[in-house]
Amino acid sequence: MSIESFYEYPAGVALSRFLEGLRLGRLIASKCSACNHMIIPPRAYCLKCYRPIKEYQIIGEEGRIVTYTRSLINIEGKPANPPVTWVFVKFEGVDGGLLHVLDSTINPQIGMRVRPVFREQRIGSILDIKWFTAV
Ligand SMILES: [Zn+2]
Numbered sequence: 387m388s389i390e391s392f393y394e395y396p397a398g399v400a401l402s403r404f405l406e407g408l409r410l411g412r413l414i415a416s417k418c419s420a421c422n423h424m425i426i427p428p429r430a431y432c433l434k435c436y437r438p439i440k441e442y443q444i445i446g447e448e449g450r451i452v453t454y455t456r457s458l459i460n461i462e463g464k465p466a467n468p469p470v471t472w473v474f475v476k477f478e479g480v481d482g483g484l485l486h487v488l489d490s491t492i493n494p495q496i497g498m499r500v501r502p503v504f505r506e507q508r509i510g511s512i513l514d515i516k517w518f519t520a521v
C-alpha cells in the first residue's frame with residue numbers, strides 16, 4: 387500500500403525572483419543595498435546585516451565547482467547509467483551557490499569553470515537548468 391502525498395507552498399518574495407529569473411534563463415542573486423552582500427539563491431533579508439533586501443541582480447553565469455559527488459542511482463531510485471554527478475557551484479563575488487547536476491559527459495574537478503545550460507522550455511523551476519557544463 388502506498389499513500390500519496392502532495393503539497394504546495396509559496397516560494398516567497400526572494401525565491402520567486404530567483405525562479406522568475408530561471409524562467410527567463412538568468413541567474414538572480416539578492417544584493418543588500420546597505421552592505422552590498424550578494425547571495426544566491428536570493429534571500430528576503432541580508433545574512434550579514436539583517437536588513438530587508440530591496441535589490442535583485444542578474445549575475446554572470448560562469449561559476450566554479452567547489453565540491454561534487456557521484457550517485458549510482460537516479461532520482462527515481464533506479465540504477466543510473468551513466469552515474470549522476472551532483473555539483474555545488476559558487477559564483478565570483480556571490481555567497482551561497484547552486485546544487486545541481488553536471489553534464490554527464492564531463493569529468494568533474496574541484497575548481498572547474500562551469501555554466502548552466504538552460505532548457506528551451508522553461509517554467510520557473512530549478513529544473514529549467516538542464517545541467518551545468520564546462521566552460
Ligand atoms: Zn547587508
